[in-house]
Amino acid sequence: ERVQASVRASLAGVKHVVVVLSGKGGVGKSLVSASLAVGLSLLGKRAAVLDADIHGSSIPWMLGLEEARVAVRGDKLVPPEVRGVAVMSLELLAEDRGAPLVWRGPLKAKAIIDMLTATEWGERDYLVVDLPPGTGDEPLTIAQALGAKGGYAILVVAPGLLVKHVVAKAERFARELNLKLLGVVANMAYFRCPACGAVHRPLGRLEVGESRVLAEIPLDPELADAIDRGELAGYVASSTSEAAR
Amino acid sequence: ERVQASVRASLAGVKHVVVVLSGKGGVGKSLVSASLAVGLSLLGKRAAVLDADIHGSSIPWMLGLEEARVAVRGDKLVPPEVRGVAVMSLELLAEDRGAPLVWRGPLKAKAIIDMLTATEWGERDYLVVDLPPGTGDEPLTIAQALGAKGGYAILVVAPGLLVKHVVAKAERFARELNLKLLGVVANMAYFRCPACGAVHRPLGRLEVGESRVLAEIPLDPELADAIDRGELAGYVASSTSEAAR
Numbered sequence: 145e146r147v148q149a150s151v152r153a154s155l156a157g158v159k160h161v162v163v164v165l166s167g168k169g170g171v172g173k174s175l176v177s178a179s180l181a182v183g184l185s186l187l188g189k190r191a192a193v194l195d196a197d198i199h200g201s202s203i204p205w206m207l208g209l210e211e212a213r214v215a216v217r218g219d220k221l222v223p224p225e226v227r228g229v230a231v232m233s234l235e236l237l238a239e240d241r242g243a244p245l246v247w248r249g250p251l252k253a254k255a256i257i258d259m260l261t262a263t264e265w266g267e268r269d270y271l272v273v274d275l276p277p278g279t280g281d282e283p284l285t286i287a288q289a290l291g292a293k294g295g296y297a298i299l300v301v302a303p304g305l306l307v308k309h310v311v312a313k314a315e316r317f318a319r320e321l322n323l324k325l326l327g328v329v330a331n332m333a334y335f336r337c338p339a340c341g342a343v344h345r346p347l348g349r350l351e352v353g354e355s356r357v358l359a360e361i362p363l364d365p366e367l368a369d370a371i372d373r374g375e376l377a378g379y380v381a382s383s384t385s386e387a388a389r
Numbered sequence: 390e391r392v393q394a395s396v397r398a399s400l401a402g403v404k405h406v407v408v409v410l411s412g413k414g415g416v417g418k419s420l421v422s423a424s425l426a427v428g429l430s431l432l433g434k435r436a437a438v439l440d441a442d443i444h445g446s447s448i449p450w451m452l453g454l455e456e457a458r459v460a461v462r463g464d465k466l467v468p469p470e471v472r473g474v475a476v477m478s479l480e481l482l483a484e485d486r487g488a489p490l491v492w493r494g495p496l497k498a499k500a501i502i503d504m505l506t507a508t509e510w511g512e513r514d515y516l517v518v519d520l521p522p523g524t525g526d527e528p529l530t531i532a533q534a535l536g537a538k539g540g541y542a543i544l545v546v547a548p549g550l551l552v553k554h555v556v557a558k559a560e561r562f563a564r565e566l567n568l569k570l571l572g573v574v575a576n577m578a579y580f581r582c583p584a585c586g587a588v589h590r591p592l593g594r595l596e597v598g599e600s601r602v603l604a605e606i607p608l609d610p611e612l613a614d615a616i617d618r619g620e621l622a623g624y625v626a627s628s629t630s631e632a633a634r
């Protein structure tokens with residue numbers, strides 16, 4: 145198909161694609177996508193992150209890019225960078241930031257794929273893709289257009305109902321797309337009281353079955369504060385805390 | 390329009406409709422919808438709750454109804470009840486619970502509206518409707534079909550980025566539909582350490598501007614546990630805790 149050929153051409157310099165999935169919204173999928181890309185860059189890899197969440201991702205705000213502009217070179221879009229990480233999002237193209245892009249789902253998915261092919265990614269070891277929540281047709285359409293065959297997938301979960309169902313659906317999703325599911329990142333997994341050190345699980349226990357848990361991220365007020373200030377990249381870089389892994 | 394007439398006929402015995410909104414998924418919208426309906430019933434009101442979240446709502450599981458069946462009387466569907474609250478959800482009609490209903494958005498919205506008109510609601514003081522997350526075309530289509538003019542709306546938020554944007558969008562949504570926005574329920578607002586009593590805000594501060602905060606619900610491991618066991622109704626009934634308001 146013509147779309148796949150132009151996507152492949154624009155991703156020619158990208159070695160590995162890592163898609164980040166979640167069963168529902170609000171579990172920290174954007175947080176993990178942005179942190180992973182920054183973490184890879186701090187390890188000396190060339191990384192980029194694509195916000196492909198049609199329901200609106202907070203990646204530009206978490207990384208302090210709400211005022212950033214996308215440059216144009218020839219017919220290509222040149223993404224802004226934070227600590228060496230190229231960041232691309234429909235939000236960066238919108239005139240009025242934060243205003244709802246009131247398009248219907250399929251139109252937005254097409255706009256994200258057009259943006260992806262128009263972007264100059266250059267040479268990257270990793271492209272991290274923040275997919276829409278769920279394992280239905282929205283994330284499927286985008287992951288298929290990416291032609292991410294042979295790529296990787298990471299599932300982000302928070303403790304709560306039906307996590308076992310979510311893990312099973314994510315495994316099916318990864319198989320269908322020929323992706324290797326690296327494992328599960330358990331976010332908001334516990335809270336260590338700063339006053340007395342006691343550890344609690346406010347959202348309950350996490351049951352992921354036999355899946356590999358890549359990391360447990362605690363609920364962390366310092367992390368929440370860094371996100372609010374658009375300083376996630378600084379937090380990941382400087383932090384010795386558990387949350388930064 | 391013909392759809393509106395049949396919706397109005399099936400809701401003839403319902404005095405007030407309360408729609409529950411959220412900016413994103415995972416903030417506790419289903420939890421608040423189910424708790425509100427149970428709370429109203431405990432106050433002696435006749436209440437019902439409709440799961441209209443096309444991305445899948447956990448209301449049947451939270452209320453322990455995963456094995457419940459919907460009865461048929463004539464050409465009407467008779468919803469199961471928990472503590473006097475009638476509960477209706479596409480999940481209760483699906484053969485294989487928890488399997489993804491892989492329909493596209495617009496098809497699911499139509500299925501929910503058909504289910505709503507086919508249900509025998511009877512005489513109810515309140516019908517609580519758990520809408521899809523966001524303020525875009527999905528919740529708009531369903532809220533318009535409900536003909537909820539003159540009804541009420543409640544916004545559920547959790548601390549985090551862009552909450553001010555979410556509040557502004559919800560106000561616009563309520564105005565467009567001629568709904569009275571009663572206020573904001575702030576969920577996961579704080580955590581009181583069971584070991585030492587210190588209060589923390591793991592997800593950060595909540596900034597809702599001038600909106601009325603109807604209730605602050607803490608992160609509560611007992612609540613999470615009750616939800617996991619399908620015992621939310623029991624928790625709301627027995628609990629003197631802050632979470633139950």
Ligand SMILES: Nc1ncnc2c1ncn2[C@@H]1O[C@H](COP(=O)(O)OP(=O)(O)O)[C@@H](O)[C@H]1O
Nearest residue numbers: 169170171172173174175362363364368549550
């Ligand atoms: N471990 C954590 N500690 C504190 N706050 C968190 C944590 N994980 C997520 N958050 C907050 O929760 C909100 C949701 O995270 P986000 O990554 O946007 O979720 P998703 O992409 O799954 O919708 C963000 O505003 C963020 O501030």
Ligand SMILES: Nc1ncnc2c1ncn2[C@@H]1O[C@H](COP(=O)(O)OP(=O)(O)O)[C@@H](O)[C@H]1O
Nearest residue numbers: 304305414415416417418419420607608609613
């Ligand atoms: N205050 C709370 N304390 C503990 N767990 C909570 C709280 N609020 C929500 N949860 C958990 O978070 C998850 C998400 O809640 P849910 O109502 O399904 O969100 P939404 O409908 O907005 O997607 C549920 O699994 C529930 O167990």
Ligand SMILES: [Zn+2]
Nearest residue numbers: 337340582585
């Ligand atoms: Zn403590």
